[in-house]
Amino acid sequence: MRRRPIPVRGTNVKSWRSLCDNEFAIYVLVASVGALTYSNSLNGEFVHDDIPAIVSNGDVTGVNPVLRIFKNDFWGTPMSDLGSHKSYRPLTTLTFCIVGGVTSALPFLALFDFERFAVSETRLI
Structure with a gap:
């Protein structure tokens, strides 16, 4: 039988799970990291x-x-x-x-x- 994780006060676990379940948010995050990484090479x-x-x-x-x-x-x-x-x-x-x-x-x-x-x-x- 698996143990349930101990809830930590002050963090909203549900909101992070819903963010990770949203594919659009993940695509935006990946595109933003890529754009920021290469932005200094544009000039x-x-x-x-x-x-x-x-x-x-x-x-x-x-x-x-x-x-x-x-x-x-x-x-x-x-x-x-x-x-x-x-x-x-x-x-x-x-x-x-x-x-x-x-x-x-x-x-x-x-x-x-x-x-x-x-x-x-x-x-x-």
Whole structure:
């Protein structure tokens, strides 16, 4: 037979249980923690592999024709080139291209970084 927990004065156990049972409250809590965690990076710059993958990639910046996305690797190098990394991710590159076009037209949307869109896009696959 299980023991019943000893009630503690001053705490309302029922309200905490009802909060945990409410799925919407849990989603809001998780989203808030995520937003607070990454809020300090919104004004940051591109670093490490972001520069060759996004900033200097002709497929993403619009220098190359759109159909070249499907012929080039993730870094914008033709797949047939010996120096190609052979990492073929056309949907991610296309997403970077679309997001870059949208954020240049509507700068307030630049608060959302490219990686979040890429992660959500790869989860769909």
